[in-house]
Structures are given as C-alpha cells and as structure tokens.
Amino acid sequence: MSEQRPNPTGVPEAIRFEVSGHRPEDAVRDLARVYGGGVDGAGRWIARPTDGTFDHRYTALGDAEVTIRRAMLHGALHGVVPAGGDHVVLWVGAGTVEVEQRPLPLEVPVLLPADQEFAFRAVDHDLRIVHLDRAFVRRVAALRGDVGEHVLRFDSHRELGPEAAARWRGALTALARALRAGGTESAAWQEAKSAALEVFLDLFPPVLDDLPAVLGQPRNARLRAAVEYVHDHAAEPMTISDLSAASGLSVRSVQESFRRVFDVSPLTYLRHVRLDRVRAELTTADPQAGAVGDVARRWGFAHLGRFSAAYAERFGEYSKETLRRSVH
Known part of the structure; x- marks a missing residue:
C-alpha cells in the first residue's frame, strides 16, 4: 500500500477497505496494488485456478500506524513484492506460502522482507497480516531503549516457536477486539497498538x-x-x-x-x-x-x-x- 499520512488533527488516518473477485485477472489487478506493485507491478503477478474455480478476498482495517488484514485465496498466486513500505508480519492459517522459495510455517508469525524485493508464491491460502508503519515502529523502539542514530533493521529469517506464536496470536486478538469495541479513535485501540508493537519488538528485536x-x-x-x-x-x-x-x-x-x-x-x-x-x-x-x-x-x-x-x-x-x- 502507498504510505498513509496522519491527518491535520494529529490522529492517524483510519484505513478500511476490501477487494474481492472471482477471476484471476481481478486478483492480479487488486493484489498487485495492495502489495505495493501498483498498476505497473501487475505485469509481475500471475494468478490461476487450482481446481477449476477461483476467488479472492482481501480486507484491511486499522489506521496509518497499524492495520490488521486478512487475505483469502482459492487458487494460485505468485508475484514480486517491491522493497520499502511497512513492516509486515504474516500468519499463515491455511494453504501453502513461499517467500523467495522458502516455505513458511503454519500458524507462526513470520516477518516479510521490508528492505528488499522478494518473490511470493501462495496456493489456497488464508493469511492474517499486520502492517506496521516504520515511523511508528521506530517511536516505540525509542521508548524501549536508546536506538540513537542507528538504522533499524529486522531479521526476516528469524524462526519463532510455539510461545512466540501464542504471544502474537494474543496481540492479534487484542487488536481485533479493540477495533470492534471502539474503532481507531478509541483508547483501547491505542493501547492495543502499543502492546502489539511491544510484542513485535520482543519477537523480532531490531538489528542496529x-x-x-x-x-x-x-x-x-x-x-x-x-x-x-x-x-x-x-x-x-x-x-x-x-x-x-x-x-x-x-x-x-x-x-x-x-x-x-x-x-x-x-x-x-x-x-x-x-x-x-x-x-x-x-x-x-x-x-x-x-x-x-x-x-x-x-x-x-x-x-x-x-x-x-x-x-x-x-x-x-x-x-x-x-x-x-x-x-x-
């Protein structure tokens, strides 16, 4: 997604959208845009049915600092995601997903590469996704300790175990509950965002x-x-x-x-x-x-x-x- 800016009141802009369809060409158009490729990037994406039928649905809800998303696809999809943009944590609930030919585990949080282009392949998947704004991540990291003038990087190859998976699942649940209870302007949402960032930084400590x-x-x-x-x-x-x-x-x-x-x-x-x-x-x-x-x-x-x-x-x-x- 393109970078979102806070509105003049200082409150991060709310984000809410959904794309869906039943044709591979619709998925290429919609998902290439969502993943940052834009119209020009669609040429690097391919979608096809796996058993004669095809459908996709992608939803996003949150604000410019944190959005929780879900991507469901009945079919096969692969493409190239450009470098830059948010830090993105992926949770594969079903299906098969590969990043740079590396199979991703089921029900374990995985950090996608943020600073380099990567190839992505997925079949019949159900994904829970959290987008974290870079500036927001840095602000929270600074509150936890002195990051000083360091450039923050995160290890997208870090492998996590069951305890880490349980913590991230809890963070996802808290974010969803806060949105349902009061929306993005509520105190509950702000608290859930900060708590999720704390978990993120524990699971994926920055490499300085x-x-x-x-x-x-x-x-x-x-x-x-x-x-x-x-x-x-x-x-x-x-x-x-x-x-x-x-x-x-x-x-x-x-x-x-x-x-x-x-x-x-x-x-x-x-x-x-x-x-x-x-x-x-x-x-x-x-x-x-x-x-x-x-x-x-x-x-x-x-x-x-x-x-x-x-x-x-x-x-x-x-x-x-x-x-x-x-x-x-």
Missing part, C-alpha cells in the same frame, strides 16, 4: 547498524542522508545517481563526500555494507543448508567468485568458514 559519529556533524548532514539510503536499500540495485537524489548532492559531491569522510567510493561503501549483512546472516544460518550463494545473491552479489574474494579480503576468512561456525 551503527552510523559513524562523524555523520552527526552539521556539515555532513547531506552525506548522512546518502549513507542512510545505502543502509536502508542495501539489497536493491543502486547507483550514485540514487544517492544524489536521496541526499540533494550532485553526483560529483556524493563521490567527493564519501572519499573525504570514509576514504572509499560510494559503491565500495555499499559493497562493505552488503558484505556485513551477508556475514550477519551467515552467523545464524544452518550450516547444512548450503546457504552462502542464496544469501550473497539476496544482498546483491551476482558474481559469486568476486563475492568470495571480497568477503575473504574484508573478514580474513571465507564465507563457508563463517557458515560452519554459525550458532546452529
């Missing part, structure tokens, strides 16, 4: 990226915007022109600023961030899964030979050695 202290200097304010863009979009294709647009600096000034502060080019800085992200994932990955190539590609390394050399140069060991020492 330290930004160099030098970026706090006023003269580096625009460079800071470029660096934050790198950290927020590290898995996406990126050019120096993108950094120029994000920071308001010219292309030449972006290059000069990175050289002045970090003594590397902007694209070298991006490569270092991506390598750090790969290493962070490998330290918690299953050594038996042979995940190095998949993780590297997810973070933008298309040429695995060059990736391996760059990884060894940065960390003094090969990526497979990191994987063998993982916590699993």
